[in-house]
Amino acid sequence: MKTYVIGVDVGGTNIKLGLVNPTGRIISKTRLDTKSFGADKTKLIDALVAAIRSLLDKNKIKKQDILGMGIGLPGLIDPQLGIVRQLPNIPGWKDVPLGQLLKNKLKIPIFIENDVKLISLAEWKYGAGRGCSDFICITLGTGIGGGLIFNNKLYTGPGFVAGEIGHIPIKENGIPCPCGGRGCFERYVGNGYLLQKARRIFKDSRICLPDVRIMAERGNKKAIQFWHEVGETLAQGLIGVTNLLNPRMIIIGGGVANNFPRFAPVLRGLVKKHAMKVQGKMVRIVRARFVEGAGILGADVLVRQACRE
């Protein structure tokens, strides 16, 4: 019976592959090194196919047991046509019909989607958003990604790019953004900005964000203040989104969310104070459940939803 799903999470560093059983458990995993393929996407696709075949062999699972394969990629995706439009951090990918290419080789149904959208689906089905019909999921990392769950469904918009919460301007005439905008939310709370800010504050060019976390945990006042200010900046972006979309939850994931306990009280306080009454009262701001493996589980949700429709 077709009950297993292959989930693939393509990142700038690693490609994670997992076999998901019908109860949503990842029963077997493997990974590839993204950078080892350079810009050679044919080689990458061949390696992916080989890795999947060996994953199935190892687990004694036949193709006829596979419902489908879901793949999350960090960039612009056309899920309807199965085309990877562009991957900002992986060179050589422009308008690649990945869905068709993999289908030709593996002869199983293939579904592709943006990686943050898959994380949102994983949080909805298995994570912090379980049982919640309407929420926003954001990932804090180099960029700020976002996924929108409306009425228990992922909302992608007609161009499949809805959710770009990182590109809401929060400062007038602010820092120019590679997206073409100015003062985008992402510019003030992305890893790059935070790292620069930390290095300036602590006058240490080698300091990293986990160091600032440890310092805050040990009571360093400047480090505590640093994370408070992250909470303030997050509030600047999220108050407007809360007013506009009236979500039940805002789920925060990504690397910077490791500091959730340090920025959340300030963020929650400001949203309650400055968002509109109904919206502010209703919204819960929580940490994502998944740090690792959300992409694979999200791919599982994507495939099972698509195959049920």
Add this chain to the structure above:
Amino acid sequence: MKTYVIGVDVGGTNIKLGLVNPTGRIISKTRLDTKSFGADKTKLIDALVAAIRSLLDKNKIKKQDILGMGIGLPGLIDPQLGIVRQLPNIPGWKDVPLGQLLKNKLKIPIFIENDVKLISLAEWKYGAGRGCSDFICITLGTGIGGGLIFNNKLYTGPGFVAGEIGHIPIKENGIPCPCGGRGCFERYVGNGYLLQKARRIFKDSRICLPDVRIMAERGNKKAIQFWHEVGETLAQGLIGVTNLLNPRMIIIGGGVANNFPRFAPVLRGLVKKHAMKVQGKMVRIVRARFVEGAGILGADVLVRQACRE
């Protein structure tokens, strides 16, 4: 056969009532003066009931020909329970079970909703948004209202307040807003702000926005610049919304939209320039079709959708 709908549009000044036939034409209209009832909502409801009865009599339409009645109100509405939570500009309305009250008197199905949401439905079914699955409708007046159409449906959010586009902050540490926020979009493009600005620029305490329109039409440079700046401010709010929601259209209505030809070129240019590539290319910014009567038609759409479900 139940084919007619009664549409009611409650405003701070007038209450408009209309009888809508199956093809979406308002075949008969009447109106009441909102202010004449003061804070006496019982009197208002009784007058509404009497007006509906006389509207039906006049048109020789029986109750059994009525599919239902839809009512749009300017404030916080719980459409599920049929309760008017609060109307900022009409005193005496707090947690009024209007749906039930009217149903008891008229014995027909009653549906209530926020007025801007009904305008969005009217634009979707009969107006500028016809055939468009995903758009944002905004009304520019004293406040900025908004309605979200996603996948051919009105999205209200779990608390029925989604769409509050006027309360996205666009300036850091900006003007405090009665909503509890600071620097809200509405504060910089609502009628009150524009009027103050016009009076300052033209050093004339009696000037009104239509005067500034006429001056711009006659080539007055300051007046032309005034509307350009309205376009710039609109862009500040709408770029973020475009990036976040990837709408196919932004439909602009309300009184200030009478100046659409004067602010639209600047607004469109800035959105194309500063929104993200896919979103900016995709979105069309257009003027609403309806100025008068959108509320009644929206009520018609609301009733017909609800009765079909």
